[in-house]
Amino acid sequence: DQQVKQNSPSLSVQEGRISILNCDYTNSMFDYFLWYKKYPAEGPTFLISISSIKDKNEDGRFTVFLNKSAKHLSLHIVPSQPGDSAVYFCAASVPTGTASKLTFGTGTRLQVTL
């Protein structure tokens, strides 16, 4: 059972435009969400995170939005750059202390075109 879902396997966006990557989750116990970025032949690297007590977190060109009622989060990249072309994974965890771990989605491949 996939508790974290990324329904779009790929996305193509022109350079300078906004990229929006979506993620849905089913476990209402998740309280911390992260986005990881993965380049070919490399491991995923942490990009940005958000706690369930917030609905928005911004870091430069990257903003993550959380809609708890819809169990949905999204990553906005503005403006998109060719170097943003990568696979993006969203991940979620339940509260610390429950011996849990990160649950990852299936990933979305972003292609930023010139």
Next chain:
Amino acid sequence: DAGVIQSPRHEVTEMGQEVTLRCKPISGHDYLFWYRQTMMRGLELLIYFNNNVPIDDSGMPEDRFSAKMPNASFSTLKIQPSEPRDSAVYFCASSYRVDYGYTFGSGTRLTVV
């Protein structure tokens, strides 16, 4: 710190052979995770260790898979016998927390023919 180090980077083996993947975590990280990346399931957790002790191996697909962590600086993931459906990229990650701060290695691309 050199980060999480995995070896080999690529492995091609014949069906039925034993395969061993290796991982050196970041010094001081108490948690070590083994993930498998596939198109269908994304990053799938196989097993994780805390202080060298296996905590959750519910993601290990079947008895052909085994993992060990004999000390804080080394872990192995073994597949015996290997099958073509095991072909995937296997990642090792380490962290100081179970739910945050994961650092991934570069992965091992396994091809079973």
